[in-house]
Amino acid sequence: MTTTAPTATRAANASRWLRSNRGRFGLAAFFGFVLIYSLFAMETDDFFITIIRGLAVGAITFLVVSGLSLILGLMDVLNLAHGELYMLGAYVGWMIYVRPDTFLDLVTPIALALSGMALLPLWRRIASQWPSGKWLRIIVPVVAMVVGLVIIVFLFSKFPLSIWNPDVFTEAPTNDAVALDAGTQVVPEHAGFEGISPLLGLIGMWLGGAVLGFGIAAAVERKAEVAAPKPERSAFVISGAVALLAVVVLAVNNPLTEWWYGLGTTPRFFAAMLLTTVLAFGLGTFIEVVFIRPLYERLLYQIMMTLGLGFILLEAVRSVWGRPQFTMPKPAAFNGRGDGCPGEGFGDLFSGCGTIKLFGSRVRMYNEVFIILVGVVVLVVITLILKKSRLGMTIRAGVQDSEMVEALGINVRRVFTITFGLGVALAALGGVVAGPALGLSTGMGASVLLLALIAMAIGGLTSFPGAAAGAVIVGVMQQLMIRFGSVGIPIPGLAEPFKPSPALVPVSVILLMVVVLLVLPNGLFGREE
Amino acid sequence: MSTLLDVRDIHTYIGQFHILEGVSFSVQEGEIVALLGRNGAGKTTTLKSILGLTPPRTGDVEFGGEILRGRHSYDIAAMGIGFVPEHRAIFGALSVEENLRLAERSKGDLERKEELIFGLFPDLKRLINLPGTNLSGGQQQMLAVARALVPDNRLLLIDEPSEGLAPVLIEQMMEAIRQLSSESTVLLVEQNFIVASRLASRYVIVEEGVSVAAGDMADLVNDEATIRKYLGAA
Numbered sequence: 001m002t003t004t005a006p007t008a009t010r011a012a013n014a015s016r017w018l019r020s021n022r023g024r025f026g027l028a029a030f031f032g033f034v035l036i037y038s039l040f041a042m043e044t045d046d047f048f049i050t051i052i053r054g055l056a057v058g059a060i061t062f063l064v065v066s067g068l069s070l071i072l073g074l075m076d077v078l079n080l081a082h083g084e085l086y087m088l089g090a091y092v093g094w095m096i097y098v099r100p101d102t103f104l105d106l107v108t109p110i111a112l113a114l115s116g117m118a119l120l121p122l123w124r125r126i127a128s129q130w131p132s133g134k135w136l137r138i139i140v141p142v143v144a145m146v147v148g149l150v151i152i153v154f155l156f157s158k159f160p161l162s163i164w165n166p167d168v169f170t171e172a173p174t175n176d177a178v179a180l181d182a183g184t185q186v187v188p189e190h191a192g193f194e195g196i197s198p199l200l201g202l203i204g205m206w207l208g209g210a211v212l213g214f215g216i217a218a219a220v221e222r223k224a225e226v227a228a229p230k231p232e233r234s235a236f237v238i239s240g241a242v243a244l245l246a247v248v249v250l251a252v253n254n255p256l257t258e259w260w261y262g263l264g265t266t267p268r269f270f271a272a273m274l275l276t277t278v279l280a281f282g283l284g285t286f287i288e289v290v291f292i293r294p295l296y297e298r299l300l301y302q303i304m305m306t307l308g309l310g311f312i313l314l315e316a317v318r319s320v321w322g323r324p325q326f327t328m329p330k331p332a333a334f335n336g337r338g339d340g341c342p343g344e345g346f347g348d349l350f351s352g353c354g355t356i357k358l359f360g361s362r363v364r365m366y367n368e369v370f371i372i373l374v375g376v377v378v379l380v381v382i383t384l385i386l387k388k389s390r391l392g393m394t395i396r397a398g399v400q401d402s403e404m405v406e407a408l409g410i411n412v413r414r415v416f417t418i419t420f421g422l423g424v425a426l427a428a429l430g431g432v433v434a435g436p437a438l439g440l441s442t443g444m445g446a447s448v449l450l451l452a453l454i455a456m457a458i459g460g461l462t463s464f465p466g467a468a469a470g471a472v473i474v475g476v477m478q479q480l481m482i483r484f485g486s487v488g489i490p491i492p493g494l495a496e497p498f499k500p501s502p503a504l505v506p507v508s509v510i511l512l513m514v515v516v517l518l519v520l521p522n523g524l525f526g527r528e529e
Numbered sequence: 530m531s532t533l534l535d536v537r538d539i540h541t542y543i544g545q546f547h548i549l550e551g552v553s554f555s556v557q558e559g560e561i562v563a564l565l566g567r568n569g570a571g572k573t574t575t576l577k578s579i580l581g582l583t584p585p586r587t588g589d590v591e592f593g594g595e596i597l598r599g600r601h602s603y604d605i606a607a608m609g610i611g612f613v614p615e616h617r618a619i620f621g622a623l624s625v626e627e628n629l630r631l632a633e634r635s636k637g638d639l640e641r642k643e644e645l646i647f648g649l650f651p652d653l654k655r656l657i658n659l660p661g662t663n664l665s666g667g668q669q670q671m672l673a674v675a676r677a678l679v680p681d682n683r684l685l686l687i688d689e690p691s692e693g694l695a696p697v698l699i700e701q702m703m704e705a706i707r708q709l710s711s712e713s714t715v716l717l718v719e720q721n722f723i724v725a726s727r728l729a730s731r732y733v734i735v736e737e738g739v740s741v742a743a744g745d746m747a748d749l750v751n752d753e754a755t756i757r758k759y760l761g762a763a
Contacts, residue, residue: 390630393627400620406602409607409634
């Protein structure tokens with residue numbers, strides 16, 4: 001007698017669980033049907049390689065959509081610039097990878113200007129105590145910002161910078177990529193200061209950054225009612241460290257460039273991955289503080305701001321790198337072509353071959369194995385951060401109610417900034433990782449953003465596991481349709497197998513989203529509103 | 530007794546709307562003060578204005594001798610103000626422990642306060658690993674109060690603790706508030722006049738964004754005219 005009651009409730013609970021999840025079961029059955037049908041409709045090795053490629057596309061999409069959905073969930077900001085930030089990541093990664101001399105040349109002026117700006121707390125303190133009339137409060141910030149920008153732009157043209165030129169065929173970036181891949185790359189000539197003494201250039205650049213920073217500070221403090229707090233010592237330490245970095249890099253620029261060019265493609269590629277991710281984190285925090293923060297709770301302005309930012313990034317990349325597509329060489333460790341290649345079976349996974357044969361298909365080490373690996377590592381790391389760390393706990397709480405998090409005494413704005421930086425860093429990492437597989441084009445941002453938005457809708461907008469699931473579903477669906485374009489879908493009652501044209505590939509992904517949203521309006525893992 | 534909180538003629542706007550049009554009162558160290566008034570009178574906005582979530586446009590809030598103007602909410606909260614919002618705004622995606630952990634201001638706060646918190650709300654100890662969404666309404670309310678107890682707060686702002694609770698749970702909640710008032714000062718928003726009158730030693734009445742009356746709770750209980758005028762039928 002005593003056991004019947006709990007059993008009955010357990011059964012009731014189970015049936016309630018089944019009922020409330022019936023949409024998910026239905027969709028799981030639908031996905032299962034698509035997979036099994038595809039398995040029978042194409043050769044087994046075709047099917048296998050298509051799924052692997054789908055997972056790789058899913059991994060790239062995941063890197064973009066994870067940041068997008070974290071940012072949307074925590075701050076209610078739909079960052080439409082995310083696709084272009086992915087593209088920027090690819091191009092900057094390409095520069096660090098293929099032309100480290102250009103990168104090193106850029107470090108000094110940019111770091112100096114940033115060092116001047118990094119004293120922002122000090123400038124705010126000064127600006128807030130500045131005795132001035134009303135019109136001065138408007139004039140001073142504008143004048144300071146313009147003067148600072150003019151100094152920076154003028155001196156930037158005087159700084160040594162050896163860079164490609166997309167308008168001249170022999171100096172186009174594509175040549176650098178080809179040369180690196182062929183192993184014939186030579187260290188480009190070092191540039192020098194043009195018509196200005198280095199010391200003047202260095203000091204001037206720092207001052208330019210400082211004046212710009214003062215202008216920003218004065219603009220921020222224009223409406224403040226209380227004086228800004230005294231700057232903490234950390235601001236001075238950071239500013240000094242950045243300035244020191246700038247000078248050191250300038251001093252050792254030539255030997256460092258020689259050494260860097262002497263490295264193999266594999267360390268150069270991993271350096272590019274790491275540096276791009278770190279730089280993108282910095283850029284993301286900058287974007288959040290300067291552009292997004294003033295626009296919280298102003299939805300329309302946010303959309304216009306992020307969209308416009310995307311266009312600016314797109315044009316900036318076009319003007320520096322040019323419009324034509326070019327390649328990013330695969331790192332040597334994933335591109336072995338010599339004896340014993342392609343490898344056979346899982347035993348040759350670490351043989352260094354560019355391709356290995358698995359289940360009768362040729363799997364490319366970089367395009368498929370490495371990219372999927374990066375996706376899995378990021379998924380695990382972000383999941384651990386979200387589940388185990390205090391930052392992750394704050395993010396999960398903030399997704400639900402950021403005002404209440406703040407009421408607990410937590411600086412939620414700082415968490416916003418970190419999360420935005422993290423999201424941008426992941427997108428840029430995605431760009432670098434995608435570069436060698438897909439090549440570089442200025443359209444890559446727009447196409448990945450479309451896939452990411454669809455994946456986000458399928459997954460449930462703000463759910464992190466949903467973002468991962470949505471990205472994989474979108475990637476696999478896209479690759480299946482591409483494959484069916486050549487082998488055709490056998491449909492009972494049709495004499496000829498139906499071959500979806502390339503135009504139907506994006507349509508099929510969108511249709512998939514429609515199906516999911518019809519069954520589950522909040523997406524696979526979405527919260528009910 | 531010294532003044533812990535002094536609210537001086539604050540005016541708060543939410544968007545275009547002038548919600549608070551002059552609220553003034555003070556809270557002495559160690560007492561329980563009830564903020565009374567009809568629905569929409571501005572009681573919750575008063576709490577949020579103190580905390581800087583809806584910063585007052587004019588007027589000043591002084592807490593522990595410091596003017597709070599221009600400070601961020603997290604900064605104000607970290608000065609020692611705990612907030613128990615209405616509608617039990619706990620974090621559903623977080624477990625009970627994580628909800629409490631998030632409220633820590635320094636590492637080990639939860640361990641130090643464990644005895645107090647689980648003494649007041651023994652249920653929470655049993656539910657420690659459950660996600661917040663799985664708690665019942667009463668358990669969520671207890672968690673919301675417990676969360677404000679994790680750090681050392683000098684002042685607790687409690688918004689509608691009895692709202693939607695079963696009578697037996699209201700009794701338990703009142704007992705908990707009475708006990709925790711020995712640790713910290715309490716400013717209470719309460720629709721239920723009987724609950725408020727049994728807990729608080731003093732009252733402030735807010736009517737259409739203006740503080741219109743204040744005094745000892747013992748006097749208000751016998752002042753039917755005031756009760757009828759500002760709070761409806763007693």
